[in-house]
Amino acid sequence: MNKTLLGYVPNQSPIYAIHPFVKLYFLLVVSLFPLFIADPVWNILLMAVIVILMWYSRVNMRTLRIYVPIAISMGTIILISYTVLGGTHPEYSLIFQPLGINIYWERIRDAIVVYFRILPMIFTMVFFLSTSRERDMIVAMRSVKVPFVITYVFAMALRAAGMVLEDFQIVRQAEQARGFDTTGKSIGYKIRKYVMYMIPLFALSLRRSEEFTNALIARGYAFTGEASKVKRADYILTHYPFKTYDFILIALISLFFVTLLVLRYGFGFFSVDQSLLINFLRSLLVR
Amino acid sequence: MPAVIEIHNYSWQYLNTDTPALKEINLQVEEGVFLGIIGPNGSGKTSLAYSLNGLIPGQYHGIKHGTVTVLGKEVEQYGRGELQQQVGVVFSDPEAQFTAMTVEDELVFGMENLGMTIPEIRERLEWVTELAQLGPLLTKPPYEISGGQKQRVALAAVLAMTPRIMVLDEPTSMLDPISRKRVFDVLQELKKEQNNTIIVIEHSLENLIPLADRMVLLSGGSLILEEETHAFFQNSDLLLEHGITPPGAVLFFQKLVRDGLYQGLLPLTVKEAAKNIEELFIREQGDKA
Amino acid sequence: MSTPYIEVKNVSYQYADGTQALAGINLNIAEGEFIALIGQNGSGKTTLSKCLNGLFKPTSGDVIVDGLNSKDTPVVQMVKRVGYVFQNPDHQLFNSNCWDEIAYGPRNIQLDEEEVRERVTEAARVVGLPEEYFNEHPFFLSKGLRQRVAIASILALRPRVIIVDEPTTGQDARQSIEIMDFLCDLNEKLGHTIIIVTHDMPIVGAYARRVIAMGQGRILADGTTREVFRLSEVLAQTYIEPPQITQLAQCVQHLGFDPGTLSVDEMLDQMHKLLGK
Numbered sequence: 001m002n003k004t005l006l007g008y009v010p011n012q013s014p015i016y017a018i019h020p021f022v023k024l025y026f027l028l029v030v031s032l033f034p035l036f037i038a039d040p041v042w043n044i045l046l047m048a049v050i051v052i053l054m055w056y057s058r059v060n061m062r063t064l065r066i067y068v069p070i071a072i073s074m075g076t077i078i079l080i081s082y083t084v085l086g087g088t089h090p091e092y093s094l095i096f097q098p099l100g101i102n103i104y105w106e107r108i109r110d111a112i113v114v115y116f117r118i119l120p121m122i123f124t125m126v127f128f129l130s131t132s133r134e135r136d137m138i139v140a141m142r143s144v145k146v147p148f149v150i151t152y153v154f155a156m157a158l159r160a161a162g163m164v165l166e167d168f169q170i171v172r173q174a175e176q177a178r179g180f181d182t183t184g185k186s187i188g189y190k191i192r193k194y195v196m197y198m199i200p201l202f203a204l205s206l207r208r209s210e211e212f213t214n215a216l217i218a219r220g221y222a223f224t225g226e227a228s229k230v231k232r233a234d235y236i237l238t239h240y241p242f243k244t245y246d247f248i249l250i251a252l253i254s255l256f257f258v259t260l261l262v263l264r265y266g267f268g269f270f271s272v273d274q275s276l277l278i279n280f281l282r283s284l285l286v287r
Numbered sequence: 288m289p290a291v292i293e294i295h296n297y298s299w300q301y302l303n304t305d306t307p308a309l310k311e312i313n314l315q316v317e318e319g320v321f322l323g324i325i326g327p328n329g330s331g332k333t334s335l336a337y338s339l340n341g342l343i344p345g346q347y348h349g350i351k352h353g354t355v356t357v358l359g360k361e362v363e364q365y366g367r368g369e370l371q372q373q374v375g376v377v378f379s380d381p382e383a384q385f386t387a388m389t390v391e392d393e394l395v396f397g398m399e400n401l402g403m404t405i406p407e408i409r410e411r412l413e414w415v416t417e418l419a420q421l422g423p424l425l426t427k428p429p430y431e432i433s434g435g436q437k438q439r440v441a442l443a444a445v446l447a448m449t450p451r452i453m454v455l456d457e458p459t460s461m462l463d464p465i466s467r468k469r470v471f472d473v474l475q476e477l478k479k480e481q482n483n484t485i486i487v488i489e490h491s492l493e494n495l496i497p498l499a500d501r502m503v504l505l506s507g508g509s510l511i512l513e514e515e516t517h518a519f520f521q522n523s524d525l526l527l528e529h530g531i532t533p534p535g536a537v538l539f540f541q542k543l544v545r546d547g548l549y550q551g552l553l554p555l556t557v558k559e560a561a562k563n564i565e566e567l568f569i570r571e572q573g574d575k576a
Numbered sequence: 577m578s579t580p581y582i583e584v585k586n587v588s589y590q591y592a593d594g595t596q597a598l599a600g601i602n603l604n605i606a607e608g609e610f611i612a613l614i615g616q617n618g619s620g621k622t623t624l625s626k627c628l629n630g631l632f633k634p635t636s637g638d639v640i641v642d643g644l645n646s647k648d649t650p651v652v653q654m655v656k657r658v659g660y661v662f663q664n665p666d667h668q669l670f671n672s673n674c675w676d677e678i679a680y681g682p683r684n685i686q687l688d689e690e691e692v693r694e695r696v697t698e699a700a701r702v703v704g705l706p707e708e709y710f711n712e713h714p715f716f717l718s719k720g721l722r723q724r725v726a727i728a729s730i731l732a733l734r735p736r737v738i739i740v741d742e743p744t745t746g747q748d749a750r751q752s753i754e755i756m757d758f759l760c761d762l763n764e765k766l767g768h769t770i771i772i773v774t775h776d777m778p779i780v781g782a783y784a785r786r787v788i789a790m791g792q793g794r795i796l797a798d799g800t801t802r803e804v805f806r807l808s809e810v811l812a813q814t815y816i817e818p819p820q821i822t823q824l825a826q827c828v829q830h831l832g833f834d835p836g837t838l839s840v841d842e843m844l845d846q847m848h849k850l851l852g853k
């Protein structure tokens with residue numbers, strides 16, 4: 001596996017044959033699907049498709065384990081927010097009342113719907129990050145003529161983030177080397193003391209920003225004026241020509257999205273009422 | 288040889304400082320010369336480097352007297368981006384110069400800024416990749432390469448813009464010895480292949496001296512000494528007075544001269560010094576016989 | 577024989593990404609030594625030095641400092657014994673004035689303010705930091721002064737061992753000699769054990785009494801400076817070249833010069849003797 005700033009990517013993968021823009025397009029469009037699908041069964045199916053795509057792309061499936069605690073905590077928070085903190089609704093079906101708190105079926109249903117909308121969005125993002133290097137994101141943007149300034153700022157932000165992460169590790173060690181120890185201290189103390197990390201990180205960033213600017217100028221980069229209007233050759237894109245199958249994939253993704261919208265708004269598909277899972281759970285919980 | 292750089296009575300004082308960083312500098316640099324600039328920290332070396340590519344006065348506020356002329360034109364007369372095509376600068380921090388997300392992107396960035404075409408870029412890219420031995424690194428992101436490799440990338444990225452003058456400001460100060468040697472190997476190749484004027488500011492004299500045609504000593508903002516390299520290091524007392532310690536071999540021969548055991552040009556490398564010692568011994572044995 | 581202050585017993589260290597940084601390191605360090613840890617980037621020098629002060633816990637093996645095993649001892653206890661000065665002072669300046677910066681460590685270890693005041697004054701005096709800088713923001717000081725503040729901030733913890741990472745990087749000759757003379761005083765006059773992690777071989781030749789050369793996570797040579805410099809084949813493995821004067825002596829050792837020559841004056845003495853002058 002190769003480590004990137006945002007995760008791990010496989011050394012070799014069939015997905016690398018696809019143009020980076022197609023991967024970005026997949027992320028942007030497919031992550032919208034769950035917004036139009038209320039039925040959790042369909043969203044679970046979407047997640048399964050993404051997991052299969054990950055497996056096909058040779059993503060290390062063990063890295064997905066790090067997302068399990070996140071998924072569990074997120075689900076717990078959503079359930080508690082909708083149920084325990086959901087308020088009083090006499091029009092809803094009361095299921096039970098632990099410690100005087102009203103738990104309604106409709107709130108449980110809504111929590112499940114929301115949870116299974118968010119999960120596929122996260123899975124789509126994880127799939128993208130697990131199969132894309134930083135350069136892929138920049139190529140994707142440049143290939144659709146996003147202004148150079150925007151893509152370059154994005155690239156510099158990634159670069160800066162990488163440097164800050166490296167600096168952070170060293171600053172953390174430097175703090176420990178000065179006897180800084182938060183073991184057994186309150187969360188308020190920890191938060192207050194962690195602000196101290198900001199001082200050296202800011203100092204380093206400020207010093208580096210001057211050198212960065214000088215380096216940009218030394219490379220002939222002009223921020224404003226006539227010199228900034230020079231036509232850029234965009235050499236990097238010569239390594240990433242679009243192939244026929246890239247256009248086919250873009251068309252397919254678009255077609256799926258349009259079909260989804262037609263089925264949803266034209267024929268009422270993917271609604272909660274049609275959901276097998278929701279109906280099954282209702283039959284179990286509501287007397 | 289025509290002078291590509293002419294500095295005439297040049298002084299520069301940064302805003303909100305008490306003393307000028309550079310005082311009455313007079314210096315001419317001919318085309319194709321490899322010039323080494325040395326001096327203690329705070330002597331004005333970096334300010335001088337910045338004055339050559341327009342960072343001073345372009346990016347820094349201060350008071351300027353005198354003139355800095357590059358290729359026949361004063362630095363202020365160049366349009367935005369024009370001077371940088373003629374004078375390439377490599378800075379000391381390899382991290383802060385790497386602005387892109389892969390080595391290849393970094394190498395082509397400058398060329399794209401100059402509006403070069405794809406075939407031109409491809410040709411230059413091939414040349415600098417070969418020169419700086421960056422072939423295996425082209426697709427690597429900055430966090431996968433060492434500081435020394437990043438500095439070679441910086442050097443190559445600037446070279447790719449085909450400047451006539453290269454200025455390197457302490458390019459190896461943050462590097463380990465082998466990375467340092469590799470950077471100087473690139474400079475040596477450059478000196479052989481091209482007719483660039485190369486100005487290197489360094490503390491690491493052992494690598495600099497064998498390549499430098501001429502040396503300059505800056506101290507306290509003033510130009511103290513400017514000479515051909517061999518003659519430069521004859522002035523041992525002056526160098527020591529300004530906090531410059533010549534490399535061991537040079538210092539050793541300076542002391543041999545002082546003790547009357549050696550006459551002649553000071554050797555600048557270990558190889559030269561060893562040869563001189565052997566000749567000295569042969570001569571002494573000959574005399575005794 | 578007295579127990580060494582630091583014992584490193586078969587220590588290995590592996591980073592999270594699987595890189596084996598140290599492999600079976602065995603080492604003893606007595607009090608009062610002046611050691612140079614040399615080696616190519618990636619040889620394990622920094623990893624080893626961070627294991628010595630508890631910032632890194634060995635994957636296997638033990639690091640015993642003053643009788644305490646680093647695996648079982650909180651870092652805050654280890655750093656009172658082994659101080660670590662990072663290469664870039666900007667990584668270790670956390671406060672808005674020099675006084676608070678130097679006091680930061682003693683306050684972290686819960687000393688009372690009277691004791692803190694005493695330690696800060698002493699540390700500032702030892703590094704030669706004038707009082708007028710006490711209220712200055714470290715960010716605005718020169719690099720040399722920032723480095724002194726960083727060293728003072730470690731000294732204030734009064735560790736017996738001080739590890740300094742690349743003390744002379746970015747310094748000119750005069751500044752390098754100043755900082756090294758200062759570390760030498762800490763060693764000879766105040767008895768601190770000094771370990772410098774460095775590539776600056778002339779400095780190693782001039783100041784270090786013991787050199788540990790590392791390569792690929794192992795110790796390739798460990799001895800007096802002279803002994804290690806004589807091992808040209810071992811040094812070649814570390815991609816480190818000895819100081820130029822030593823290299824010169826090695827080139828002409830067939831004429832009778834000592835291949836472990838450390839200084840120009842030594843070389844000159846030998847020259848006079850060999851020429852019968």
